[in-house]
Amino acid sequence: MQDPLVWASIPPWQQGSFAECVLLNGSDVSLKPKALSHVEAASIPYVAATAWSALVTTGGLHSENCSKKRILVHGASGGIGTFSIQLLKAWGGHVTATCFKDGLGLVKELGADDVIDCSTTDAASQLRTRQKFDLILDNVGGETDSWAMDLLKPWAGSKFVTLVSPLLRNTDSLGLVDGVLQSGMTLHDKAIRSLVNGVFYRWAFYVPDGVALDRIGQLVSSGKP
Numbered sequence: 309m310q311d312p313l314v315w316a317s318i319p320p321w322q323q324g325s326f327a328e329c330v331l332l333n334g335s336d337v338s339l340k341p342k343a344l345s346h347v348e349a350a351s352i353p354y355v356a357a358t359a360w361s362a363l364v365t366t367g368g369l370h371s372e373n374c375s376k377k378r379i380l381v382h383g384a385s386g387g388i389g390t391f392s393i394q395l396l397k398a399w400g401g402h403v404t405a406t407c408f409k410d411g412l413g414l415v416k417e418l419g420a421d422d423v424i425d426c427s428t429t430d431a432a433s434q435l436r437t438r439q440k441f442d443l444i445l446d447n448v449g450g451e452t453d454s455w456a457m458d459l460l461k462p463w464a465g466s467k468f469v470t471l472v473s474p475l476l477r478n479t480d481s482l483g484l485v486d487g488v489l490q491s492g493m494t495l496h497d498k499a500i501r502s503l504v505n506g507v508f509y510r511w512a513f514y515v516p517d518g519v520a521l522d523r524i525g526q527l528v529s530s531g532k533p
């Protein structure tokens with residue numbers, strides 16, 4: 309093992325994913341819930357911190373204000389979606405979830421109140437028959453924002469939060485500076501057009517968050533999510 313003093317002097321971004329030891333800020337670390345094995349616990353931080361970033365940091369939801377809020381989770385059967393359903397239900401939100409046929413059972417079992425099967429029906433037209441939403445979490449991207457913005461309650465602080473932004477694609481294809489500029493213009497354009505219609509448009513990104521993990525650890529220890 310490397311001398312801890314030498315290892316502590318290496319910045320986190322140079323330590324490498326396969327390093328025997330890595331140096332972390334205390335604020336990025338959380339204790340494993342006792343009820344979980346290491347393997348089970350290891351499945352949580354990335355999806356949990358990403359869902360937290362989207363729903364809480366960007367979307368403004370938390371345990372105290374989520375009750376009775378109507379939330380649409382689009383692409384609900386994957387990692388972020390399944391975690392989000394459980395977190396939102398633990399906080400008393402009303403969750404509508406979209407997924408394909410194979411995911412229906414799982415999404416229902418996790419507690420979604422209303423589940424739309426995107427394999428057989430057009431999600432947009434099905435969702436237009438429902439009451440409008442306070443927040444939409446988009447795990448799918450593509451054309452979603454072209455039909456989903458109208459599903460939000462206008463002039464009520466409602467938000468469309470997508471985890472699927474073109475930032476990485478743009479920086480890969482255009483380089484860092486042009487990619488960020490191009491993405492910034494896209495975000496600005498969509499955010500302004502949404503504001504005119506009384507809703508917010510946001511991109512969300514994974515952010516390491518020890519406080520979020522602590523809160524989630526407490527929920528896991530208490531049996532939810």
Ligand SMILES: NC(=O)c1ccc[n+]([C@@H]2O[C@H](COP(=O)([O-])OP(=O)(O)OC[C@H]3O[C@@H](n4cnc5c(N)ncnc54)[C@H](OP(=O)(O)O)[C@@H]3O)[C@@H](O)[C@H]2O)c1
Pocket residue numbers: 358382383384385386387388389406407408410411426431447448449471472473512513514
């Ligand atoms: N911004 C960030 O920092 C960040 C961080 C993490 C993840 N992400 C992105 O966030 C998205 C979600 O992540 P994830 O880990 O949950 O991915 P995932 O496990 O692949 O889940 C995506 C889910 O969406 C479903 N889906 C795809 N198209 C759909 C449609 N048209 N209608 C309904 N459901 C649909 C998929 O169903 P099937 O499996 O049946 O196809 C899948 O279950 C991904 O695009 C990922 O790249 C972004």
